[in-house]
Amino acid sequence: MRDKGSQGHAIALGGPNLLSNQITGVHPIGPKDVRTIAILLDDYIGLVVRADSPLKSMREVADRLRKDPGALTIACGPALGGGAHIGTVVGLKAAGVRIQDVRFVVYKSAGEAATALLGGEVDIAVGTVANYPPLLGAGRIRAIGVTAPKRLGGVMAHAPTLEEQGIDAVFTTWRIALGPNEMTPAQVAFWEGAFAKVVQTEEWKKDLERNFWSPTFLTGERAAKYLEREGALYRRIFTEVGLAK
Numbered sequence: 001m002r003d004k005g006s007q008g009h010a011i012a013l014g015g016p017n018l019l020s021n022q023i024t025g026v027h028p029i030g031p032k033d034v035r036t037i038a039i040l041l042d043d044y045i046g047l048v049v050r051a052d053s054p055l056k057s058m059r060e061v062a063d064r065l066r067k068d069p070g071a072l073t074i075a076c077g078p079a080l081g082g083g084a085h086i087g088t089v090v091g092l093k094a095a096g097v098r099i100q101d102v103r104f105v106v107y108k109s110a111g112e113a114a115t116a117l118l119g120g121e122v123d124i125a126v127g128t129v130a131n132y133p134p135l136l137g138a139g140r141i142r143a144i145g146v147t148a149p150k151r152l153g154g155v156m157a158h159a160p161t162l163e164e165q166g167i168d169a170v171f172t173t174w175r176i177a178l179g180p181n182e183m184t185p186a187q188v189a190f191w192e193g194a195f196a197k198v199v200q201t202e203e204w205k206k207d208l209e210r211n212f213w214s215p216t217f218l219t220g221e222r223a224a225k226y227l228e229r230e231g232a233l234y235r236r237i238f239t240e241v242g243l244a245k
Contacts, residue, residue, distance in 0.1 A: 008187025011037060011179045018176065019227070019234045020081050025245030031227050035179040037188060038195045039218040039226055041208060042172035044148040045087030046129040046159065048141045050117060058145035059165040061124065062095035069101035075113035075122040076104055081243050083173035084110060084126045087147045089237060091162050094169035099241060117141065128173060129156055129212040147171040152212050174216065174230075176223075192219045 012034075022030035049055045055072075064071050076084040085106075089099050107113040110127030117125035118140060125141075129152060135141045136155045143159035149170045151157055162169045177195060179188065198204055199217050208215055218226055238244040 008179060008183040008190070011177055011191060013040075014176050014178050015043075016083055016086075016173050016230070016234070018178070019231050020086075020238065023234055023238045023245070024081050024243050031231060033181065035181050035183045035188060036223045036227060037177040037179050037191045037219070039216055039223050040175045040177060040195065040199070042148075042174050042214040042216050043083075043128050043130075044146050044152070044172055044212070044214070045084055045126055046132050046143050046147075046156070047088065047091075047124060047126050047145040048114070048117065048132055048135075048143050049124055050120075051140055051142055053123070053142065055123065055144060057160070057165055058091065058095075058162055058167060061144065062092065062097060062167060065092060065097040065102060066095070069098045070103050072124060073103045073105050073122040075107055075116045075125040077107040077109045077111075077113045077127065080104060080106055080241075081238065083128065083171075084113075086234070086237055087171035087173070088126045089241060090171045091145070091147060091167055091169040093237075093240075094162070095167045114141070132156075133212075148214065152214075153209065154212065156212055172214075172216075175213075176227075195219075 018031055021027040047058060055061055074088060085104060092102060093099050105122050107116055110131045113125045113127060114131060114135060116122050129146060132141065132143060133155045136143060143156060145162050145165065146152060146159050147170055148161055151161060199215065
């Protein structure tokens with residue numbers, strides 16, 4: 001039998017699927033089956049339309065969908081229950097839209113969803129913000145909203161948040177460092193210290209900027225409480241859209 005102390009030499013990076021996979025029955029492993037080391041960053045969802053679209057804002061989208069939830073088609077990928085889908089659901093729900101009747105069209109990836117948007121197959125595409133800067137820079141799409149608490153930088157600086165548009169919603173597809181439950185307190189402390197140093201480096205900060213990620217660093221009880229709150233949120237949302245098992 002291997003010494004439990006040897007279990008702290010390998011870690012993994014994860015995201016909200018640590019919560020959603022268990023809720024939807026895709027995989028039995030959830031947050032209680034691993035050791036949370038640190039919450040590392042926030043990655044937000046962007047909502048975009050073609051440059052020639054008559055849709056000008058998420059406020060306008062919400063107004064139309066409140067009257068008729070099936071009036072517009074929204075492309076997401078790679079699956080219902082993914083970050084792009086759930087982030088959009090959070091925003092539309094906060095705007096008073098009956099989310100069960102919204103017409104989501106699922107593609108294999110955010111890239112394919114964007115291609116479908118450009119081809120006129122759908123009205124709106126959603127995905128993590130890093131998918132869109134090249135198309136925004138080329139003037140082929142417009143960003144009508146982001147799920148961040150404040151505006152992002154670079155080419156996304158002109159994209160208003162949902163909250164700016166009167167929609168009280170923020171959603172992040174956070175990233176997390178995980179280890180096995182068998183890790184000792186000393187091993188957890190080692191990795192917490194290692195990541196505490198990493199997030200202060202210029203390389204890390206440049207990577208955040210390049211991908212439009214926001215710095216968030218939580219460890220210990222704060223990280224555990226964060227996951228607990230996110231788990232309750234995900235359970236409510238997935239139950240409401242009929243994806244919870």
